[in-house]
Amino acid sequence: MSDTNVDFDLVKSFTNGDESAFNKIVLKYQHKIYWHARRMTGNHLDADEVVQEVLLVMYNKLKDFKFQSSLYTWIYRITSTRSINFINKRKVKQIFSFEDQPEIKARQDEEIINDIEAKEKLAKIEKILQKIPPKQKEVFIMKNYEQMSYEEIAEVTGKSVGGLKSNYFQAMKKILKLVNENE
Amino acid sequence: MKMNEKIIRYFEGQMNRSELQDFEQQVNSSPSLKKEIEGCRKFLEELSSTKDLSVDENYFINILPRFRVKLESGKRKKYYPRLAFASALLTVIIIFYLMPDGKIVNSSNTANDLSASEITDYLTTNSSQALLTNLPPDVETKYDSLLDGMIYNELNSDREDFSTASLYDKLDYNTIIQSIDRNEAAMVYEKLKNKKFF
Numbered sequence: 434m435s436d437t438n439v440d441f442d443l444v445k446s447f448t449n450g451d452e453s454a455f456n457k458i459v460l461k462y463q464h465k466i467y468w469h470a471r472r473m474t475g476n477h478l479d480a481d482e483v484v485q486e487v488l489l490v491m492y493n494k495l496k497d498f499k500f501q502s503s504l505y506t507w508i509y510r511i512t513s514t515r516s517i518n519f520i521n522k523r524k525v526k527q528i529f530s531f532e533d534q535p536e537i538k539a540r541q542d543e544e545i546i547n548d549i550e551a552k553e554k555l556a557k558i559e560k561i562l563q564k565i566p567p568k569q570k571e572v573f574i575m576k577n578y579e580q581m582s583y584e585e586i587a588e589v590t591g592k593s594v595g596g597l598k599s600n601y602f603q604a605m606k607k608i609l610k611l612v613n614e615n616e
Numbered sequence: 617m618k619m620n621e622k623i624i625r626y627f628e629g630q631m632n633r634s635e636l637q638d639f640e641q642q643v644n645s646s647p648s649l650k651k652e653i654e655g656c657r658k659f660l661e662e663l664s665s666t667k668d669l670s671v672d673e674n675y676f677i678n679i680l681p682r683f684r685v686k687l688e689s690g691k692r693k694k695y696y697p698r699l700a701f702a703s704a705l706l707t708v709i710i711i712f713y714l715m716p717d718g719k720i721v722n723s724s725n726t727a728n729d730l731s732a733s734e735i736t737d738y739l740t741t742n743s744s745q746a747l748l749t750n751l752p753p754d755v756e757t758k759y760d761s762l763l764d765g766m767i768y769n770e771l772n773s774d775r776e777d778f779s780t781a782s783l784y785d786k787l788d789y790n791t792i793i794q795s796i797d798r799n800e801a802a803m804v805y806e807k808l809k810n811k812k813f814f
Contacts, residue, residue: 456680463679481675488683489690545672555666561659577663605624612655 440504448496455495459488462505466512472574473516473567474523475559478543483519487512502588510589517567561611569604572597623653627660736762 446454466487471480490511498507546552562570571590575581583594583601590597625631626639643650730738796804 459680459683463676467676467679484679485683485686488679489687492683492687545675547670547672551666551669554662555669558659558663558666577660578667602621602624605627606620608659609620609623609652609656612659613652615655 437503441500444495444498444500444504455492458491458495458504462508465505466508468578469509469512469574470516472559472562472578473513473570474519475563476543477545479519479523483512483515486515486519490515506589510591513571513589517571520567561608561615564611565604565607569600569607572600573604573608576601619649623656626653627656732762736766 440458443454443458447458463484467480467484470483470487471477474480474483487508491508494511498504502510544552546555562573565573572586575586575589576583581589583597586592586597587594592600622631622639622642626636631639643653
């Protein structure tokens with residue numbers, strides 16, 4: 434059975450009231466949801482909040498899912514949108530100082546990565562990526578982590594390929610600048 | 617083409633053979649450009665190496681149970697925004713129209729409708745907050761007479777005493793002293809002697 438057919442059956446079962454089908458969908462995609470949210474938000478705790486939010490949206494909206502795209506594309510779109518919303522809210526919170534510095538630091542220190550070296554490497558990358566506007570970061574992450582083509586990214590984000598190329602170019606330009614400043 | 621665009625095309629693998637040769641020549645002849653390219657290459661390599669990291673799988677094991685708990689508690693505390701809005705609006709309307717003892721005030725028409733005893737009750741409890749402005753003349757008169765009555769009552773006196781009192785206002789000190797006989801003076805002295813002023 435193909436992956437799409439498996440997803441179709443799971444969604445159908447869930448729509449017919451089988452709660453365990455939803456559990457199976459979550460178990461299948463939770464790593465992908467987490468890692469996209471993590472790369473977008475730049476730390477574990479924020480990613481975790483986004484994950485829980487995404488699951489809630491999935492749970493409430495799965496009944497309306499019509500398979501106009503693959504289930505993964507749909508979940509990826511929800512994760513991306515929720516992550517961007519989360520980042521924007523976080524920015525507002527930081528501007529108005531609802532969160533103080535120790536609180537932000539504590540959030541950044543919470544970690545699920547076991548290897549210290551990998552943790553440091555990821556922290557360095559996340560620090561740079563956090564300085565890029567969310568929409569540009571979204572394209573950069575999809576291209577470099579997920580190896581998605583512009584056409585695939587356009588399907589997820591609903592934006593034109595031209596617009597995505599421009600966003601990617603801007604993201605790369607900023608990364609070049611930030612990397613060289615850090616060197 | 618700007619250098620940034622060239623660098624991006626280079627990392628994207630979009631350059632053709634001759635473009636690539638030209639670019640590599642440029643990079644080799646410029647130490648700063650070489651450094652820039654190396655920095656970016658290192659960053660992208662590090663990024664690739666963080667694609668499959670070993671993580672604490674307990675976190676992923678717990679995602680679903682935590683979600684189910686949240687879902688259950690969310691179902692129990694279901695929030696009805698329309699109902700909340702309607703009740704808030706109703707509360708505001710009630711507070712706006714009703715005073716603490718349940719009477720509608722601040723309206724001259726309503727004040728006209730109140731009986732003398734109701735106005736007296738109201739003035740007794742709310743005299744400090746009562747707004748007597750913008751009332752029709754007949755209501756003001758009604759209030760005046762009622763207030764006078766309350767003042768007399770409070771002082772254990774009547775309208776006649778006050779007429780006399782206002783008469784004394786017009787007299788000077790010596791005239792008052794002369795009009796008091798010895799007995800009255802003795803009585804005033806005794807009263808003043810026993811009065812606690814402080």
